[in-house]
Amino acid sequence: xxxxxxxxxxxxxxxxxxxxxxxxxxxxPLTDAARVSLNGAQIAITTDSFVVNPISFPGxxxxxxxxxxxxxxxxxxxxxxxxxxxxxxxxxxxSTSVLEAEVRAMAEAAQRAQVKIVxxxxxxxxxxxxxxxxxxxxxxxxxxxxxxxxxxxxKPGDKVLISGPMGDHGITILLARGELDLxxxxxxxxxxxxxxxxxxxxxxxxxxxWMRDPTRGGVATSLNELARDCGQSIHLHEEDLPIHDxxxxxxxxxxxxxxxxxxxxxxxxxxxxxxxxxxxxxxxxAPGGGEARVIAEVREQPAAAVLVTTQYGGSxxxxxxxxxxxxxxx
Amino acid sequence: xxxxxxxxxxxxxxxxxxxxxxxxxxxxPLTDAARVSLNGAQIAITTDSFVVNPISFPGxxxxxxxxxxxxxxxxxxxxxxxxxxxxxxxxxxxSTSVLEAEVRAMAEAAQRAQVKIVxxxxxxxxxxxxxxxxxxxxxxxxxxxxxxxxxxxxKPGDKVLISGPMGDHGITILLARGELDLxxxxxxxxxxxxxxxxxxxxxxxxxxxWMRDPTRGGVATSLNELARDCGQSIHLHEEDLPIHDxxxxxxxxxxxxxxxxxxxxxxxxxxxxxxxxxxxxxxxxAPGGGEARVIAEVREQPAAAVLVTTQYGGSxxxxxxxxxxxxxxx
Numbered sequence: 245x246x247x248x249x250x251x252x253x254x255x256x257x258x259x260x261x262x263x264x265x266x267x268x269x270x271x272x273p274l275t276d277a278a279r280v281s282l283n284g285a286q287i288a289i290t291t292d293s294f295v296v297n298p299i300s301f302p303g304x305x306x307x308x309x310x311x312x313x314x315x316x317x318x319x320x321x322x323x324x325x326x327x328x329x330x331x332x333x334x335x336x337x338x339s340t341s342v343l344e345a346e347v348r349a350m351a352e353a354a355q356r357a358q359v360k361i362v363x364x365x366x367x368x369x370x371x372x373x374x375x376x377x378x379x380x381x382x383x384x385x386x387x388x389x390x391x392x393x394x395x396x397x398x399k400p401g402d403k404v405l406i407s408g409p410m411g412d413h414g415i416t417i418l419l420a421r422g423e424l425d426l427x428x429x430x431x432x433x434x435x436x437x438x439x440x441x442x443x444x445x446x447x448x449x450x451x452x453x454w455m456r457d458p459t460r461g462g463v464a465t466s467l468n469e470l471a472r473d474c475g476q477s478i479h480l481h482e483e484d485l486p487i488h489d490x491x492x493x494x495x496x497x498x499x500x501x502x503x504x505x506x507x508x509x510x511x512x513x514x515x516x517x518x519x520x521x522x523x524x525x526x527x528x529x530a531p532g533g534g535e536a537r538v539i540a541e542v543r544e545q546p547a548a549a550v551l552v553t554t555q556y557g558g559s560x561x562x563x564x565x566x567x568x569x570x571x572x573x574x
Numbered sequence: 575x576x577x578x579x580x581x582x583x584x585x586x587x588x589x590x591x592x593x594x595x596x597x598x599x600x601x602x603p604l605t606d607a608a609r610v611s612l613n614g615a616q617i618a619i620t621t622d623s624f625v626v627n628p629i630s631f632p633g634x635x636x637x638x639x640x641x642x643x644x645x646x647x648x649x650x651x652x653x654x655x656x657x658x659x660x661x662x663x664x665x666x667x668x669s670t671s672v673l674e675a676e677v678r679a680m681a682e683a684a685q686r687a688q689v690k691i692v693x694x695x696x697x698x699x700x701x702x703x704x705x706x707x708x709x710x711x712x713x714x715x716x717x718x719x720x721x722x723x724x725x726x727x728x729k730p731g732d733k734v735l736i737s738g739p740m741g742d743h744g745i746t747i748l749l750a751r752g753e754l755d756l757x758x759x760x761x762x763x764x765x766x767x768x769x770x771x772x773x774x775x776x777x778x779x780x781x782x783x784w785m786r787d788p789t790r791g792g793v794a795t796s797l798n799e800l801a802r803d804c805g806q807s808i809h810l811h812e813e814d815l816p817i818h819d820x821x822x823x824x825x826x827x828x829x830x831x832x833x834x835x836x837x838x839x840x841x842x843x844x845x846x847x848x849x850x851x852x853x854x855x856x857x858x859x860a861p862g863g864g865e866a867r868v869i870a871e872v873r874e875q876p877a878a879a880v881l882v883t884t885q886y887g888g889s890x891x892x893x894x895x896x897x898x899x900x901x902x903x904x
Contacts, residue, residue, distance in 0.1 A: 278692035285615030382712035
């Protein structure tokens with residue numbers, strides 16, 4: 245199971261087996277959406293399968309997640325999400341009412357995110373050959389003017405912003421499985437982050453160097469990938485990390501680090517120092533961005549590492565997610 | 575299971591539940607790929623999930639099928655296939671050698687079809703929550719010059735062409751399951767049909783009115799959809815239908831109609847009478863098109879029906895596939 249969780253095992257699978265065979269050997273860093281040029285137009289394209297368990301949970305369901313997840317991969321690649329296509333693999337015996345609810349959830353999420361669903365496919369497999377329903381969404385977007393995402397452009401002194409509290413989605417899913425004797429007043433944060441990114445880009449496009457939605461593997465995994473790709477180090481300040489008490493409490497009980505917990509409606513951005521104030525202000529004024537803040541800065545040393553400075557002044561290395569404490573989170 | 579087989583139940587699911595909710599109410603006929611305009615460029619997009627069982631079979635495997643199936647949906651929509659993205663839902667415990675073989679099969683099929691794979695995603699689910707591996711491919715293409723696919727442009731006297739023998743893929747899969755005490759010297763016909771379509775379009779583009787790859791539900795289902803969309807009737811001549819003896823024999827033994835059996839590397843085209851000779855000639859000269867032929871003609875009456883004239887001069891109505899004799903064929 246470790247290969248599907250978005251951390252080290254997953255990166256090895258993608259980089260070791262899939263990427264060289266499927267994409268050829270090129271030196272471009274892996275991004276959330278690929279850019280292609282077709283008939284003279286630049287478009288961005290991204291695809292994801294969704295196998296979240298359970299399929300509905302406080303704050304959302306698989307249909308919403310499948311739309312927002314793909315919309316967000318386009319948004320953090322610096323693109324305006326435009327068009328989606330969807331597929332469903334349905335386990336025989338799934339009730340029509342559940343299927344209908346998920347199709348409606350998907351349609352409503354698409355409407356909220358202002359993307360158009362233009363095509364799809366359904367396959368039905370025997371009972372026991374899937375887990376209720378799996379979805380795959382593919383999204384097409386167009387480049388946001390003036391935004392260039394390139395981790396190699398990052399410089400010491402750049403700041404890392406986050407759009408809001410960490411870990412709500414992952415802990416919500418974990419508790420919704422009902423396997424732990426734990427309850428908390430939490431909801432998945434699933435939503436489109438595009439309105440926040442659009443507002444930030446309007447105010448500070450030239451200062452935006454990198455963005456990522458910290459889903460599987462959490463903030464720690466995204467920042468480790470960033471550190472590796474830019475060759476510099478990311479210094480987090482523990483007291484600046486926005487974490488709801490319920491998430492913090494569940495993580496303490498379960499021995500998990502909130503930095504490793506999946507998010508669905510948040511994004512990270514690296515912004516140059518001269519633009520960070522205007523980026524943060526724009527983000528905080530945008531709908532849903534009220535809790536945005538600066539959580540880290542980039543330094544030259546140590547190379548390719550993520551460190552967190554604790555409230556007591558010490559510092560520790562934050563690794564990527566290893567193994568898989570949280571499978572099927574999206 | 576009936577909803578996944580591509581026949582009547584499937585069409586009801588797509589048209590009854592999915593289409594109005596997801597795509598809104600528009601009067602466009604359902605096609606194999608959607609056309610969208612982005613930054614001034616027209617592109618075609620299509621997506622399909624692949625759940626074929628078994629995952630490898632004489633003549634191919636799921637990785638090849640996933641590339642060719644999506645490439646062909648673009649091709650029959652009158653587009654040049656350009657770019658693919660792929661996702662994998664992998665059952666925990668699938669051996670790395672199987673996974674690696676399928677990734678390679680996919681890469682090789684993409685190279686043969688001259689499309690570039692630019693992105694992807696993997697998810698792993700628990701053992702027993704999928705059947706080895708499911709794949710989803712989404713393809714982007716650009717319009718082929720001068721080709722307009724519109725069933726409403728079809729007129730009485732138009733001819734229906736097929737690119738080669740019917741039913742090889744479906745019967746191959748059925749036999750590969752090993753549940754029937756039957757053997758036959760058959761291989762799946764999985765391949766890209768784009769080279770044939772490109773050659774035909776170069777010779778006869780203004781005469782091409784409609785194309786479709788008769789996959790799930792077979793030639794009968796594709797032609798019934800066509801008859802419904804154009805409001806006219808399609809008259810097949812039984813003696814003109816290209817069917818390998820092994821397919822004919824297996825169908826007789828199993829009580830199946832070859833017209834309902836899935837194909838993966840064939841396509842149907844409706845061509846106007848003045849272009850049919852040049853279209854057929856170009857098709858027969860193209861690599862893989864040697865067995866192409868005219869199998870039917872369009873007539874005004876009876877409305878929206880498919881009929882086959884038997885060798886003894888009688889004629890019978892050919893319906894869409896009803897129920898699901900052949901689930902998980904692709």
